[in-house]
Amino acid sequence: MKAGGAVEGGEVTKVPRGNRVFAIIDLILRIVAISGTLASAVAMGTTDETLPFFTQFIRFRAQYDDIPTFRVFVIVNATVCGYLVLSLAISTFHIVKSRAAKTRTVLIFLDSIMLAAVSAGASAAAAIVYLAHNGNASANWSAICQQFQNFCERTSGSLIGSFGAALIFILLIFLSAIALCRL
């Protein structure tokens, strides 16, 4: 059987055709995740609000890197975005070579690390954004979103791309696992 078949190690083996489709979906999802993480990193990394009023001693200004968690968020998203760009090569390789099993296994491993990183970064930032919106009476932390509305909107919005990327990573891992299962 040569049509829809590939020669590997001198042996003619059947190529699961669906795996090529999975590899194409994988590639598309990675591109979507790249834009998500990039948008998150840029949106958070450019957040800077200076209030139009000030006293003699204080200028009211909120920047993303005033809060260490937001700095971590930007670093994590930039790193994951970089990883995703590099992983496009392996993803493309899987479209050409549908039977590749080892690279898929490695990809599942790396994807799961990135899934942990991106969901950690996003939810840590979400915890701080929640605090900025609602404050915490018990700990005497006041909400700062009344003053820094624009800052809060930007930081809240930037979470979307990151959480979206986490969802996509779950799908990517599942797709790779299905492809492995079908081999």
Next chain:
Amino acid sequence: MKAGGAVEGGEVTKVPRGNRVFAIIDLILRIVAISGTLASAVAMGTTDETLPFFTQFIRFRAQYDDIPTFRVFVIVNATVCGYLVLSLAISTFHIVKSRAAKTRTVLIFLDSIMLAAVSAGASAAAAIVYLAHNGNASANWSAICQQFQNFCERTSGSLIGSFGAALIFILLIFLSAIALCRL
């Protein structure tokens, strides 16, 4: 070839022996993760500190559920712990039936969701614990750990089990992927 072989669909196929070892490691790792998430949930869920001094109007008391993120942390860890207990059944099934591919694929999918959940919960709580320790001058959030030392130690310590579980999930996903790759 009957020794080390299994009959599946009327066909005699070779069983990858390493896969049984992987399944046993998988089971052990799940039991470790169960104790980690359980310890995290219990340690955080029982955190309650009342300071030995009080005024006429205020009693200084810090409980884990004063901070919504900590409440989410407990719920997430309890849920993941419950999932891990249930997943022991599939893990044991894999020891008996080393060739099972579909259940491994499902397990990778569920494990990746739980990985996202547990790392999200742990890092959100870590962001708040960091804030409790260091405060944030820009947002005018003061550190509360000088007053509530015991509270801070307990909440910080409870993160360990949860982060450990996240690492174990990455290993579990990798192990399942290797087992699938070898089939």
